[in-house]
Amino acid sequence: MNNHIAVDIGASSGRLVLGTFKDGIISLREIHRFSNGFAERDGSCFWDIDYLFDQIISGLQQAKANGITMCTLGIDTWAVDYVLLDKQGNRLQEVYAYRDRRTDHVIDEVGKLISPAAVYEKTGIQQLTFNTLYQLFAHDTAELAQADQILLVPDYLYYRLTGRKLNEITNASTTQLLNLQTRDYDEDLLDLLHLTREQFPALAEPGEDLGFISDTLMEQYDLPQCRLIVAATHDTASAVLGVPAQSGRSSAYLSSGTWSLLGVELRQPIHDAKAMHVNYTNEWGAYGTYRFLKNIMGLWLIQEVRRLDGERYSFAELAELAGQAESFRSLIPCNDPRFLNPEHMIEEIRTSCAETGQPVPETPGELARCIFDSLALSYRTYLAELEELTAGPIEVLQIVGGGVNNALLCQLTADMIGREVLAGPTESTALGNLVVQMISVGNIADIEEARAMIQRSFGIESYAPRPNPQMDEILNRWNGLHSAAAGRTSK
Numbered sequence: 001m002n003n004h005i006a007v008d009i010g011a012s013s014g015r016l017v018l019g020t021f022k023d024g025i026i027s028l029r030e031i032h033r034f035s036n037g038f039a040e041r042d043g044s045c046f047w048d049i050d051y052l053f054d055q056i057i058s059g060l061q062q063a064k065a066n067g068i069t070m071c072t073l074g075i076d077t078w079a080v081d082y083v084l085l086d087k088q089g090n091r092l093q094e095v096y097a098y099r100d101r102r103t104d105h106v107i108d109e110v111g112k113l114i115s116p117a118a119v120y121e122k123t124g125i126q127q128l129t130f131n132t133l134y135q136l137f138a139h140d141t142a143e144l145a146q147a148d149q150i151l152l153v154p155d156y157l158y159y160r161l162t163g164r165k166l167n168e169i170t171n172a173s174t175t176q177l178l179n180l181q182t183r184d185y186d187e188d189l190l191d192l193l194h195l196t197r198e199q200f201p202a203l204a205e206p207g208e209d210l211g212f213i214s215d216t217l218m219e220q221y222d223l224p225q226c227r228l229i230v231a232a233t234h235d236t237a238s239a240v241l242g243v244p245a246q247s248g249r250s251s252a253y254l255s256s257g258t259w260s261l262l263g264v265e266l267r268q269p270i271h272d273a274k275a276m277h278v279n280y281t282n283e284w285g286a287y288g289t290y291r292f293l294k295n296i297m298g299l300w301l302i303q304e305v306r307r308l309d310g311e312r313y314s315f316a317e318l319a320e321l322a323g324q325a326e327s328f329r330s331l332i333p334c335n336d337p338r339f340l341n342p343e344h345m346i347e348e349i350r351t352s353c354a355e356t357g358q359p360v361p362e363t364p365g366e367l368a369r370c371i372f373d374s375l376a377l378s379y380r381t382y383l384a385e386l387e388e389l390t391a392g393p394i395e396v397l398q399i400v401g402g403g404v405n406n407a408l409l410c411q412l413t414a415d416m417i418g419r420e421v422l423a424g425p426t427e428s429t430a431l432g433n434l435v436v437q438m439i440s441v442g443n444i445a446d447i448e449e450a451r452a453m454i455q456r457s458f459g460i461e462s463y464a465p466r467p468n469p470q471m472d473e474i475l476n477r478w479n480g481l482h483s484a485a486a487g488r489t490s491k
């Protein structure tokens, strides 16, 4: 079997990618790409989960039409969001999107019942307002009580294809409900939510074989015969698996997409008071690892600016316009909660600059430059924290994901962190999804061999840091902004 299909659904786009390999080289072919995004209805934010399932079916039909009759299949998506099933296995509700404002103040409510320090000691997961723990706390209790099973989004898509119910561990860890010691759901936290362990399926590890797509679907649609393999179903967990091998130098990864996830891969979690204070997380990785990382607001910022600007410019054109704008003219503290889901991102950015006595960005180029300069400075700040927490040094930063295509941001990042950036591959998430399938069926020995293959198979762009004569002034301005906002943020 040398046909493997990754279903990779991010917050802004999804894709089905065929992966094959020959003579130690992995080749990708995009079969189907589709947009994703949440919709606001009656003041709430929801994903269209049936649309996403239909896109998977459509992509598989295209694969069959292109001659793929047999393959393995893995699914990954964004984290934390969930689906409630009734006793008959029917979906009970609309799927809330994590940027819904219903959890804006829930952390404080939960904090009255159990201290953040106790939750962090149990789970090692960063405080994010939208973690599943807080979403379930905010969920209608009557509806929650009807839930026979609680699946996360990719678990649900596997269920729709196979009838098998599971909670895959990398994504389950983002719920902030898994206990690091017991490596299972934490009974105290479930009690706090008036939920039982039985309402969650068994935890599954990446690589497990779920069998074939259900006969019902095979009869209903003209699909390839797909053997479902459990991927690292949190897209960031797959992205980390797709980071190329880096021998000889200590490195950190930056998964650059809707979010920027900056971190390292560890064999043991770090969930002490220092890590909690700077809000680093220990999301579970594949193969017994931990993803010690931090959520940074990411390219969501430019996605919203582009949307509000009527999508006049492509992301490539916005990066070009940013390159022509004055550098470090206006800066924003990216992780300020005000940017998580504001009514109007462009106005939010402008107001933030005005409130801090900076020039107000007006044009799309000025707004884009403000975002990219600020993201690069954010990476510098959080990379320094990461080095301190993991007793660095970190010699090189490996950037993967869609942000790899933004050469300006990659160069600004190298300049601000003062070390080499290695950028690529863009589709690291799909690659991480695929290599788990290839390892599971024995086509590749292990993740070390997989990462070496990825290193050989894809062009990696190197960015060397450039000196900036205004660095002291820039950092003085940035540190003031960042520390003022730190009091308001999840840091």
Ligand SMILES: Nc1ncnc2c1ncn2[C@@H]1O[C@H](COP(=O)(O)OP(=O)(O)OP(=O)(O)O)[C@@H](O)[C@H]1O
Pocket (backbone or CB within 6 Å): 009, 010, 011, 012, 013, 014, 078, 235, 256, 257, 258, 259, 299, 300, 302, 303, 315, 316, 317, 319, 401, 402, 403, 405, 406, 407
């Ligand atoms: N040619 C390009 N030039 C500049 N930026 C680009 C280009 N192509 C993609 N991007 C950036 O990459 C981002 C999308 O990254 P990616 O495809 O990794 O995200 P996703 O998988 O859709 O979502 P998620 O981050 O939730 O996984 C876009 O928002 C854009 O900012």
Ligand SMILES: C[C@H](O)[C@H](O)[C@@H](O)C(=O)CO
Pocket (backbone or CB within 6 Å): 010, 011, 077, 078, 079, 080, 098, 234, 235, 236, 257, 258, 259, 261, 295
């Ligand atoms: C909400 C999560 O933090 C988010 O999904 C992030 O982990 C991610 O998956 C980015 O692709």
Ligand SMILES: [Mg+2]
Pocket (backbone or CB within 6 Å): 008, 009, 010, 011, 235, 257, 429
């Ligand atoms: Mg993605």
